[in-house]
Each structure stands twice: as C-alpha cells, then as structure tokens.
Amino acid sequence: MKNVAIPILIAVIFIIMAVYLVMFQVRETESVLVTRFGAPVREKTEPGLAWKWPAPIERVHRFDSRLRVLEGEFVETPTKGAVPIIVKPYIVWRVAEPLKFLNAVQTVGVAEDTLRSRINDTLGRVIGQHIFGEFVNSDPDKIQFDQIQMEMVKDLKVPVLENYGIEIKTVGIKQLKVSEDVTADVFERMKADRQRRTEATIAQGNAEATKIKTDANAKKTALLAAAEGRAKAIRGQGDAEAAQYYEMLEAAPELAMFLRDLEALLATLKDRATIVIPADVEPFKYLREMPSIEVQN
Amino acid sequence: MADKHGHEHGHRHIGHADHDEAEPKHVDAAERSLSEALGISFVILKVIMIVLVVAYLASGFRTVGSNEQALGLTFGKISGVGEARVLDHGWHWVFPYPIGEIVRIPVKKQIKLTVDRFWYEQTRNDILGDGPKPRRIVRDKLNPIREGYCLTRSEKQTTGVAAGRTPSARGHMLDTDGSDYNIVHSRWEVEYQIDNIGKFFTNVYVEDLDPGEVYEDVMIESTTPLLRSVVENAVATAMVQYSIDEALQSRDTIPRYVRQLIQRQLNLIESGVRVTSVQLVDVEWPKQVNEAFEAYFTASQTSQQAISEARTYAEQTLTDTGGQVAEPLYQELMKDDPDTDQLAYLWSQVAGQSQDTLAQALAYRTKVVEAAKANANYLKSILPEFRKRPELVTQRLYLDTIEQVLQNADEKFILQPSTNLKGQEIRILVNRDPSLKPKQVE
Numbered sequence: 119m120k121n122v123a124i125p126i127l128i129a130v131i132f133i134i135m136a137v138y139l140v141m142f143q144v145r146e147t148e149s150v151l152v153t154r155f156g157a158p159v160r161e162k163t164e165p166g167l168a169w170k171w172p173a174p175i176e177r178v179h180r181f182d183s184r185l186r187v188l189e190g191e192f193v194e195t196p197t198k199g200a201v202p203i204i205v206k207p208y209i210v211w212r213v214a215e216p217l218k219f220l221n222a223v224q225t226v227g228v229a230e231d232t233l234r235s236r237i238n239d240t241l242g243r244v245i246g247q248h249i250f251g252e253f254v255n256s257d258p259d260k261i262q263f264d265q266i267q268m269e270m271v272k273d274l275k276v277p278v279l280e281n282y283g284i285e286i287k288t289v290g291i292k293q294l295k296v297s298e299d300v301t302a303d304v305f306e307r308m309k310a311d312r313q314r315r316t317e318a319t320i321a322q323g324n325a326e327a328t329k330i331k332t333d334a335n336a337k338k339t340a341l342l343a344a345a346e347g348r349a350k351a352i353r354g355q356g357d358a359e360a361a362q363y364y365e366m367l368e369a370a371p372e373l374a375m376f377l378r379d380l381e382a383l384l385a386t387l388k389d390r391a392t393i394v395i396p397a398d399v400e401p402f403k404y405l406r407e408m409p410s411i412e413v414q415n
Numbered sequence: 416m417a418d419k420h421g422h423e424h425g426h427r428h429i430g431h432a433d434h435d436e437a438e439p440k441h442v443d444a445a446e447r448s449l450s451e452a453l454g455i456s457f458v459i460l461k462v463i464m465i466v467l468v469v470a471y472l473a474s475g476f477r478t479v480g481s482n483e484q485a486l487g488l489t490f491g492k493i494s495g496v497g498e499a500r501v502l503d504h505g506w507h508w509v510f511p512y513p514i515g516e517i518v519r520i521p522v523k524k525q526i527k528l529t530v531d532r533f534w535y536e537q538t539r540n541d542i543l544g545d546g547p548k549p550r551r552i553v554r555d556k557l558n559p560i561r562e563g564y565c566l567t568r569s570e571k572q573t574t575g576v577a578a579g580r581t582p583s584a585r586g587h588m589l590d591t592d593g594s595d596y597n598i599v600h601s602r603w604e605v606e607y608q609i610d611n612i613g614k615f616f617t618n619v620y621v622e623d624l625d626p627g628e629v630y631e632d633v634m635i636e637s638t639t640p641l642l643r644s645v646v647e648n649a650v651a652t653a654m655v656q657y658s659i660d661e662a663l664q665s666r667d668t669i670p671r672y673v674r675q676l677i678q679r680q681l682n683l684i685e686s687g688v689r690v691t692s693v694q695l696v697d698v699e700w701p702k703q704v705n706e707a708f709e710a711y712f713t714a715s716q717t718s719q720q721a722i723s724e725a726r727t728y729a730e731q732t733l734t735d736t737g738g739q740v741a742e743p744l745y746q747e748l749m750k751d752d753p754d755t756d757q758l759a760y761l762w763s764q765v766a767g768q769s770q771d772t773l774a775q776a777l778a779y780r781t782k783v784v785e786a787a788k789a790n791a792n793y794l795k796s797i798l799p800e801f802r803k804r805p806e807l808v809t810q811r812l813y814l815d816t817i818e819q820v821l822q823n824a825d826e827k828f829i830l831q832p833s834t835n836l837k838g839q840e841i842r843i844l845v846n847r848d849p850s851l852k853p854k855q856v857e
Contacts, residue, residue: 292651
C-alpha cells in the first residue's frame with residue numbers, strides 16, 4: 119500500500135507544481151496579455167483558466183478591464199455661431215484590448231492624459247458643429263444636448279479603440295456654463311424678463327379677478343331675471359286659477375258686485391280713517407227719530 | 416499556503432518510508448521499538464495530513480452577511496449562470512484558494528451622494544455661520560470655475576416678441592433664435608444601491624483593498640466619481656429642458672426625469688447600479704437677480720390673492736342669488752335646449768334671493784286663488800237666501816259692513832243735514848294725532 123501511495127503523492131505534488139507553472143487564471147475583472155520572450159503573442163479577455171509556457175518563456179501581463187471614469191477639465195470652446203461656452207466632460211472607459219493598450223500607453227496614468235487631450239479635441243470639434251441654440255433653447259424640441267453628447271462618443275470611440283485599445287463607454291458633459299462676462303448679460307436679461315412678467319402677472323391677475331366678478335354679476339342678473347320670469351308665470355297661474363271661480367259668480371252678478379264693493383269698502387277704510395257722514399243715512403237716522411215699526415200680521 | 420504544507424509533509428513521509436523498508440529483518444527489541452515509534456509517527460503524520468486536507472476544504476465555507484450578496488469565482492470566472500450565480504446571505508462553499516474565491520458585495524446598502532457642484536460658492540462662514548447671515552458681497556458676474564449653476568431654457572415666447580430685452584444685453588447672444596437661457600443654482604441628493612452584483616463586480620472599478628480597509632468603504636469611495644459624473648451629466652442635460660420657473664416650482668417632475676437619465680446611463684455602461692432616489696434638495700435663483708424675482712413672486716401672490724378674493728365674491732354672490740344650485744341652474748338655463756325636468760328640479764332646490772322672489776309669487780298665487788275661492792263659496796252659500804229675500808240680505812250685508820267700517824275708523828263725524836241753512840259751510844278740524852300708529856297689519 120505504501121509503495122503505491124508514495125509515488126502518487128509525489129506525482130500529485132509534481133503535477134501541482136507543473137500546473138502552477140503552465141496555467142494562469144484570468145479574473146472577471148481583468149484581461150490578460152501573454153508575451154513570449156517579451157513579444158506579445160495573445161491576449162485573453164474571457165475569464166477562466168488558460169495555458170502558457172512556463173515562466174521564462176511566456177509571461178502574463180494583467181490589465182484591469184473594469185470601467186474607469188475620467189473627469190475632464192473645464193474647457194471654453196466656441197459653438198458654431200462663435201458663442202463661447204464652457205463645458206466639463208467626463209469619460210467612462212476601460213481597457214478593451216491589452217495588446218494595443220500596452221503598446222500605446224502602458225499605464226492608466228498615461229491613458230488618462232491621452233484621453234484628456236483627445237476629449238478636448240473632440241469637444242472643440244463637436245461643439246463647433248452646433249449652434250448655441252442646440253444646447254439650450256426656449257423651444258425644447260430644438261435642444262439637441264443629448265445628440266451632441268452622442269456625437270462626442272462617436273467622435274472619440276473608434277480612434278481611441280484602434281489606437282490605444284481603450285473602449286469608450288460614454289462621454290458626457292457634466293457642466294455646461296457660459297463665460298464670466300456673459301453671465302452679467304444673462305442676469306440683466308433675467309431681470310428685465312422678470313420685470314416684464316411681474317407686470318404681466320399683475321395685469322393678468324387683475325383682469326382675471328375682474329372677469330370673475332363680472333361673470334358672477336352677470337350670472338346673478340340672469341338668474342334673478344329668470345326667477346322673476348318664473349315668478350310672473352306663477353302669479354299668472356294664480357290669476358288663471360282664480361278666474362275659474364269668477365265663473366261661479368256669474369250666477370248672481372249684481373250680488374257679486376255688491377259683495378265686492380263691500381269688501382273694497384272694508385279694505386280701504388280699514389285703518390286711520392276719518393269718516394264724515396250725514397245723519398240721515400242708515401243707521402244714523404235713528405239718532406234723529408224713533409223708527410215706526412208696523413207690526414204686520 | 417495550504418499546498419505548501421502538504422508539500423513539506425509529503426517529503427517527511429517519503430523519508431520515513433525508506434527507513435521502514437530498509438530494515439524489516441531485525442527483531443531486536445530496540446529496533447522493534449524504534450520501528451513502532453516510526454510507525455506511530457507515520458500514523459500521526461497521516462492524521463495530520465488528513466486534518467490539513469479537511470481543514471483546507473473546510474476553509475471553503477464562507478458566510479454571506481444579511482445585507483450582502485456574493486459571487487463565487489472558480490479560476491477567476493463567476494460560477495453559475497444567470498440567477499444561480501448570485502449567492503444570497505447564509506453559508507456557502509466555494510473551492511478554497513487558489514481555485515475558488517468569494518466576492519461579497521453589500522447590496523442592501525443605500526449609498527447617498529450629495530451633489531452641490533451646481534450651487535453657488537459658499538465660504539466657511541456661509542455654511543457654518545449661525546443664524547441667517549447676509550450673503551457675501553454679490554458680484555455681478557459668476558465665475559464659471561468657482562460658482563456652480565445650471566443653464567435652464569427660457570420660457571417659450573409667442574411670436575418672437577423681444578419684450579424685456581435691454582439694450583445692454585449683447586446682440587449676438589440674443590439673436591440666436593430663441594436660445595435665451597437662465598441661470599439657476601440647485602443642490603441634489605441621490606441614493607443608489609448595487610442591483611446586479613455580477614455586472615457591478617465585472618464592470619465597475621473598485622480599488623484593491625489595503626490592509627485594514629473595509630470593502631464597503633473602498634467600494635463607495637471608488638464608485639463615487641463615476642456616480643457623481645453620471646449624476647452631474649444627467650442634471651445638466653435635464654435642466655436645459657426646463658425653464659427656471661419649472662425648476663423653481665417642480666420638485667417632482669425634474670428629479671424624476673433626472674433619475675431616468677441617470678438610470679439610462681448606468682444601464683448603458685452596465686454598472687449594475689440602481690438609483691433609488693433623486694432629490695432636488697434646493698433650488699435658487701442667482702443672488703444677482705434676487706430683487707426682480709422676489710418682486711415677481713410677491714406680484715404672483717398678490718394677483719393670486721386678488722383672484723381668490725374674486726372667486727369668493729363670485730361664490731358669495733351666486734349663493735346669495737340662488738343657493739347651492741345657482742351654478743348648475745345657470746348652466747341649464749343657458750343651454751339652447753334645457754332639460755325641463757332637470758330645470759324644474761333645480762328650481763325646486765333654489766335658495767337665496769331667487770327663492771324669495773319665487774316664494775312671494777307662490778304666496779300671491781295661493782292668496783289670489785284662495786280669495787277667489789272664498790268669495791265664490793260665500794256667494795254660493797248666501798245665494799239661496801238672497802233669492803228668497805234679496806232686500807233683507809242686502810241690507811244686512813250693507814249694515815254689517817258699515818258697522819265694521821265705522822268701528823275701524825279713528826274719527827267719526829256725523830252731521831245733521833239742514834234744509835234751511837243754504838250756503839253755509841261746516842269746517843271740521845281733522846287733527847291727526849301723530850302718536851296714532853296704523854294698526855298692525857296682519
């Protein structure tokens with residue numbers, strides 16, 4: 119048993135050592151360049167295990183392939199209409215092709231310097247193709263800020279990948295500003311604009327308030343007129359209904375007239391009346407003389 | 416480390432074996448005891464080896480915290496596919512070094528990022544000073560490097576009226592077809608978390624840990640520049656789409672739009688980061704135009720107040736006129752073809768002045784009808800008697816009335832007519848007593 123175990127053990131150890139020499143891992147976060155006697159032979163960007171010749175023959179160079187962000191500096195550059203604007207760009211980039219990267223820039227620091235100068239060129243080029251009104255415009259449909267940023271990506275992407283093995287994920291403008299002198303003009307304009315709108319607001323407010331009141335009054339008038347009309351109709355109905363009863367009076371028109379007169383008399387002399395009456399009307403005639411009542415039989 | 420141990424033990428083991436094999440025939444007691452001792456140490460070594468192998472394998476057990484998710488790497492490649500590759504919190508086994516590796520990333524953690532690069536320059540005193548202090552001297556220009564701001568678009572003007580433009584404003588800035596703009600300061604707060612750890616781990620640069628550093632801190636520190644850039648870009652892109660008034664008033668739609676833009680960009684670069692909240696903490700017009708803006712907002716308020724007062728007046732007027740149904744009634748009346756039932760219903764619900772008018776009319780109707788009815792009935796009731804004895808009935812009615820009239824009269828003068836005093840006149844002094852009041856009308 120021992121005789122078998124020991125050679126196996128030795129074998130295992132040798133295998134492990136050998137494997138160590140000829141294999142290497144590529145992590146998810148890296149890409150790797152293999153060089154043979156200093157000359158690059160192949161690159162490996164997929165993660166996992168890979169083979170190589172032992173150390174002195176082939177060497178492994180690792181590059182972090184994760185996204186890095188580069189903040190640019192403020193750049194003042196003219197738009198198509200020669201209006202200067204100040205922008206600050208940023209770039210998200212990563213090492214995509216280790217071989218080109220190693221040949222062209224080697225380190226992240228150098229890559230960043232290179233990108234900085236290239237982004238400034240790109241900014242100048244792309245911004246110079248657009249008028250200021252495409253950055254900010256009172257008509258939102260004319261704003262092409264998004265497209266401009268995409269153009270920057272396009273402008274930068276291909277040459278940078280071809281020359282440096284750097285992949286540009288995105289390019290954007292972090293800050294969009296105008297030069298110091300222009301801000302004074304902007305403020306003047308903002309003030310004037312505000313003043314105009316202050317006046318407009320006051321005028322509008324007053325106009326609206328007046329209109330609301332006028333409307334209400336008009337409605338009031340209309341409603342009251344309608345109510346009055348309706349009231350008139352109701353009164354008319356009453357009169358019409360009452361008229362039905364007048365027909366009944368036709369049975370004895372004289373009596374009806376007499377009753378009506380009496381009623382009128384009562385109504386007109388109801389209050390605060392002074393009556394002067396001769397003593398020879400009934401029943402005052404009895405103030406002068408006794409009646410002579412004949413008893414009939 | 417582990418395999419180095421294995422290596423050393425392996426050598427010792429080999430040495431042993433040689434020794435053992437070389438002298439099997441000596442049965443000498445000392446030799447036997449030596450052989451036994453060697454045998455025992457051989458067994459011990461074996462046990463140690465097994466223990467080491469087990470310990471090595473056991474070292475693959477790792478915990479993932481409750482606020483974390485993890486990825487298992489095998490030979491540097493994420494093991495598993497799709498959902499299965501994410502290890503949730505609990506115990507997990509991965510191959511020990513150098514084959515496997517576990518990467519733990521805090522996913523529940525809400526990382527907060529404050530962006531104040533769009534805010535005006537503040538001195539220490541401005542920030543730390545206690546109480547409201549006057550802002551430092553206002554320059555009439557903004558330095559583009561030191562002072563932060565966004566450009567916002569101008570209000571869309573109808574028919575290109577160049578109202579409010581001052582002659583001092585420079586020509587070429589103004590004549591660029593509606594490219595007027597405003598300047599506004601704003602402050603933002605963004606919260607994000609790692610959403611897809613696979614993408615995050617693969618794509619987002621996180622610095623290697625130095626001894627004593629916590630992954631979370633390093634992760635936040637490493638991702639901040641990326642997030643800051645993306646957020647600033649989104650803010651600058653979003654703000655040009657809004658006017659300064661929208662920016663000042665809407666604390667809702669603009670952040671939502673900014674959030675969309677941030678997320679779009681983060682997805683585009685496959686960062687595996689999700690924005691959970693975007694807040695517009697503060698937004699302010701430049702100090703340089705403070706007076707004009709304050710005046711404007713005061714005017715807005717005043718005019719709003721005037722309008723709301725007018726509304727109150729209108730409501731009051733309508734209620735006084737017609738009560739609650741005044742408005743619907745008015746609308747119905749104004750229709751070309753009003754719905755009669757609806758109108759009748761509304762009239763029945765009417766209140767206020769209109770109702771008074773209607774009530775009076777109704778009262779009149781009742782009165783007139785009732786009076787006519789009463790008269791008719793009265794006539795009807797006395798008619799049979801009248802037909803029988805017309806004179807008596809007439810006289811009685813007449814005298815009853817005269818009696819009533821004379822009772823009601825305040826003053827009565829009964830004059831004796833004289834036949835022999837022609838041409839004479841009688842004067843009666845009607846001395847109305849002012850204290851006499853009309854009788855209460857019932």
